[in-house]
Amino acid sequence: MKKVFYAFLSLMMCMFSSCQKDEDVVPEPQPEPKEPIVKYAEYETNDDYVDFGIGNFMIATKNLGAKRPEDTGDFFAWGETEPKEVYSWDTYKLQTSTLYYKENGFLQPQDDAATVVLGEGWRMPTVDEVKLLYDTYTTDRNCCRMRPTIRNGVFGYLLIGPNGNTVFFPSTGRMQGNELITWDNDTKMWCKDCAKTRALKVFTIDMIDVSTFWEVNRSDGLPIRPVKERGAMPDTVYLKLNVLDRNIAEAQKLLSTINPEEYTAESYQTLEKNHQRAIAMRAYVVENDGQKKHAYLGLINEVNLELQDSIDHASHFLRMAMVDLQPLPKPSDIKAVDLGLSVRWASANLGARTETENGYFIAWGELTPKQGRYEWGNYKFCKEAGEGAFTKYVTDSEWGEVDGKTRLDLEDDAAHAFMGGSWRMPTPEEFQELVDNCTFENVSLNGHTVMKATGPNGNYIYFPHTGSTRVVDEIYCWTTDLSPGANQHAICYSIHSFWGEAYKTWEDRYVGMTIRAVCP
Numbered sequence: 001m002k003k004v005f006y007a008f009l010s011l012m013m014c015m016f017s018s019c020q021k022d023e024d025v026v027p028e029p030q031p032e033p034k035e036p037i038v039k040y041a042e043y044e045t046n047d048d049y050v051d052f053g054i055g056n057f058m059i060a061t062k063n064l065g066a067k068r069p070e071d072t073g074d075f076f077a078w079g080e081t082e083p084k085e086v087y088s089w090d091t092y093k094l095q096t097s098t099l100y101y102k103e104n105g106f107l108q109p110q111d112d113a114a115t116v117v118l119g120e121g122w123r124m125p126t127v128d129e130v131k132l133l134y135d136t137y138t139t140d141r142n143c144c145r146m147r148p149t150i151r152n153g154v155f156g157y158l159l160i161g162p163n164g165n166t167v168f169f170p171s172t173g174r175m176q177g178n179e180l181i182t183w184d185n186d187t188k189m190w191c192k193d194c195a196k197t198r199a200l201k202v203f204t205i206d207m208i209d210v211s212t213f214w215e216v217n218r219s220d221g222l223p224i225r226p227v228k229e230r231g232a233m234p235d236t237v238y239l240k241l242n243v244l245d246r247n248i249a250e251a252q253k254l255l256s257t258i259n260p261e262e263y264t265a266e267s268y269q270t271l272e273k274n275h276q277r278a279i280a281m282r283a284y285v286v287e288n289d290g291q292k293k294h295a296y297l298g299l300i301n302e303v304n305l306e307l308q309d310s311i312d313h314a315s316h317f318l319r320m321a322m323v324d325l326q327p328l329p330k331p332s333d334i335k336a337v338d339l340g341l342s343v344r345w346a347s348a349n350l351g352a353r354t355e356t357e358n359g360y361f362i363a364w365g366e367l368t369p370k371q372g373r374y375e376w377g378n379y380k381f382c383k384e385a386g387e388g389a390f391t392k393y394v395t396d397s398e399w400g401e402v403d404g405k406t407r408l409d410l411e412d413d414a415a416h417a418f419m420g421g422s423w424r425m426p427t428p429e430e431f432q433e434l435v436d437n438c439t440f441e442n443v444s445l446n447g448h449t450v451m452k453a454t455g456p457n458g459n460y461i462y463f464p465h466t467g468s469t470r471v472v473d474e475i476y477c478w479t480t481d482l483s484p485g486a487n488q489h490a491i492c493y494s495i496h497s498f499w500g501e502a503y504k505t506w507e508d509r510y511v512g513m514t515i516r517a518v519c520p
Contacts, residue, residue, distance in 0.1 A: 049061060058227065064113060064118070073172075075174070078200055081112075086178045087177060094111075094218075103195075106193060107192040122226045123226065123229075124227070125203060125225070125226075132144075146160075160316065162313075189202060191203055208467075244281070263325055263326060267326040271322060275318060285307065326360070327351075334419065339454075339460070343518040367418075376510050390487060392412075393487065426517075428479045434453065476493070478492050491504060
């Protein structure tokens with residue numbers, strides 16, 4: 001009976017389906033084939049922290065206790081969680097504690113000011129993490145670059161990550177007792193690593209590089225730049241274009257609004273070149289659907305990993321070109337000051353807009369600052385990639401073809417090239433006259449410690465604590481003359497930024513130094 005029932009049911013269903021007209025059958029819509037979409041993964045970046053894409057941490061955009069990136073913030077003794085008035089061993093909270101006198105140890109969260117103030121997830125950086133930020137002066141894509149800069153009137157250091165993201169560190173000094181020490185013009189910040197002595201390695205940025213070289217007494221007061229743990233990086237099939245897009249837009253705006261004649265040709269051309277390269281990289285990514293069309297690159301994850309590195313590389317050097325865009329100084333920016341000497345002295349360093357700015361660092365006899373490392377290999381008058389032969393200013397055949405020149409021609413005088421008129425670099429005799437007849441003292445000017453040089457007539461000029469591209473803790477300025485008997489050296493003057501003593505010395509010609517111009 002069941003068999004008869006099922007047969008009847010099947011017959012009825014068949015008859016019903018055969019009665020439908022063809023036009024009554026509506027086929028289900030088929031989705032349109034979609035073009036592959038490039039996925040844009042973003043680095044984690046906001047107003048509080050910046051992701052450099054290295055290590056497993058992100059860097060806070062300002063010091064602990066600061067309201068904006070240019071502010072110093074609060075000073076802390078190592079292991080203390082509150083600022084105080086006097087920073088000495090007598091006032092140090094952990095002076096009798098043996099907890100942190102060990103190797104391979106770190107501050108506990110309850111003694112980490114970043115964690116206590118900002119909450120869980122924030123902490124002080126480790127020495128190993130700071131090492132990832134070192135400025136290696138290479139074209140390595142995985143390193144950071146550092147550039148001294150002025151932001152909203154505050155001198156400091158801009159750190160440019162491998163992906164083109166940036167973080168500003170103000171020059172802060174450190175507290176000893178109740179005195180703020182700023183004469184070395186650098187910034188030092190605590191790491192969370194322990195040590196077996198009173199002195200600890202600290203996160204240091206100065207005119208030369210980023211390091212943990214300096215050791216500071218743990219009872220001194222230093223700022224803290226917190227870091228925040230980052231989760232896993234996006235999968236390698238994702239492409240990180242958000243920083244590149246932001247830098248392209250900023251560079252485009254810059255190029256469309258500035259006058260190229262107001263900037264050094266080298267720096268403007270470098271910006272143009274890196275802007276075009278970044279645009280080309282961006283277009284290549286979209287056109288090729290996020291994959292490099294080369295068989296030898298292998299599987300998709302490997303392809304995209306290499307492409308992501310290339311995106312970061314383009315963004316990194318575009319950001320560097322924007323930072324390194326060098327404005328030409330205007331004659332009205334620098335005044336001639338009569339100190340009662342044989343020549344008048346410029347009120348500021350070459351390239352500086354104010355008396356507290358460092359200005360340009362220029363090799364002896366060159367006319368423009370460099371956009372990278374200062375070395376014999378890129379020195380203008382080197383015949384080869386070394387100090388063995390020179391093309392100009394040679395008095396000894398051992399160093400090249402002798403021309404007998406010992407004083408810079410005006411065509412090689414950066415002060416004259418930039419400022420025109422009767423401006424030029426000082427001779428050794430003119431600088432010695434300044435040293436012999438002026439008094440030197442450290443003073444505070446607009447929040448910066450500078451060296452004040454007062455002439456016999458009571459007028460004065462200021463020297464910011466610049467160092468050179470080789471030395472940090474003194475003030476160095478070039479003169480016009482080659483060093484006698486040593487063709488690889490030129491005469492410069494140093495003003496010790498702590499003691500206020502000035503003296504004549506020499507330095508390798510390729511080293512970048514500041515220039516203080518003179519005129520009749």
